[in-house]
Amino acid sequence: MTLIATESLTKVYGGGVTALSELTVAVEPGIVGLVGANGAGKSTLIKLLLGLLTPTRGRIQVLGLDPTVDTAAVRARVGYMPEHDCLPPDLSAAELVTHLGRISGLPRTVARERASEALRHVGLHEERHRPVGGYSTGMKQRVKLAQALVHDPDLLLLDEPTNGLDPAGRDAMLALVQRIGTEFGISVLVCSHLLGEVERICDTLVAIDGGRLLRADHIAAMTTATDVLAVEVSEGTEALAARLAALDLPVGREGRLLLVPLADQGTYDQILGAVAELDLPLHRLDQRRHRVAELFARRESSHA
């Protein structure tokens, strides 16, 4: 089953601002990263997925349902964690999550049970009976995650879940999201402007920029090996470069690295031979991998 599918999805706001333009993407269940700079259209896409906005053109499907038509059915199966502060300070986490569980359609006693379960899973125990106003940012983020989880959704939409967290808090939140995606069997769409974070936990990545799709693919496909060998020696980089050039190998430079196009297995031997002849301490010799960040780097250079 396709988790999220859009077809030529376009959203133009009243003021003529195009937030999304001709977005066509299909993602499979799993942990999906949605990356893009601020204003790239991430929040608009989330609101369209929840049926809070109607598309100007094109079609959108969530869990096989159209959120503009079956709004209630979609929302019953989706949990949403907003980016901004959204917790009433005077209620306790347990009360708030129970109440929101009922608004999701859970019977009263079930809502109470699942609320304390959800809070336990995000790591809030006894403190759940204290008013949220006294919580740290990390605890508030956990409550926000718990309320999205309370009605056992099939898809979680997390908007910048690590916002405002310190490095340890970020790691804990990312580990939690990864656990939800793998152990709980709930698909997750993580929205972030921090590529590094998303890259760490996601199976699939959807990159958007200025409302347009940059690329949507498995992380593995984005980091496939390239036909370039990277060579690093502790000293004598210049001598090695000259030697390789003399062997008719087109050598490129990138910082302390020498980049050599990989023609065939012989290229390895030629490089190893050259290093051995010059008696240089070889630090590293490996095949270069694509980095996800190149996606945006290339985009920027084409802009320039």
Place this chain on the structure above:
Amino acid sequence: MPEPTGVIHDIGYQRYTGPRLGRRYVFGALYLHGVRTAFGLGRSAKAKIFPWLVVGIVLMVAAAVTAIRSQIGETVMTYAQFADSMSWLVIFFTAVAAPELVSRDLRSGVLPLYFSRPLSHADYPLAKLLALVTALFLLLGAPQLVMFLGAAFTSDGMGGVWDELLDLLPGLLYAGLWAAVFASIGLLIASLTGKRAFAAGGIVAVFLMTTPVVGVLSILPAQAANQLAGIASPPTLVQGVGVWTMRDLLITDPDGVVPDLGPFGPVYALAAVALVAACVTLLLARYRKVAAR
């Protein structure tokens, strides 16, 4: 050896396969939560002070009225008059409860959590409105019930009880009108701002500022303007509807100042209906906008 019992296992995450209840239940849950909120239930002790102070006052007044009637036999006020004489308390209660119901949610940003759930953008304000109407109705209706019980136990025979009941029912209907008008105005004003103090001030201001308008209109040299003056302010509008529909129950003092409606009684009723309808329409429009934010 017996097996150890009571061992707690971490059974991990459990999927939920039970029922997911529909729109009516969700509406009901939000409505009940709203009624509780209006009286400060499930909230801090501070939030309970004002609502229960008002409840205490109206119940004490009702008890006093009942006691005077049973001891001296003098009817201090009828059921319908009770709402009229408590109008300022109703305004203050609205000014506190309405912001508590909607401004607080706007302020804390919790609305995206509601509107990402199977709750339509119309159901949220309607549930809150119904909750406030209920709270105000209880505020005015419960004391009348106290008065009725007092009168019923001291009256002679079933006939007396029946007469009391016939007096009580219009009184309760009148209380319902007060509740509907005040709740819809109060909630609309409160839904415009996230600051509770502003919302409370705005609600009191609407009732305060319109009273002089009624005063000015009622001393104009035109008779029609005098007779229609009450429409300009919500409390006098409601009273006008009351005087038109149940004059005998509201005006018991033959020497007192009686608002003169002339032939415009139905106009008052239409104005009251139009006012509530307009407030509800604007409230729905407001939340259509808020939900998409």
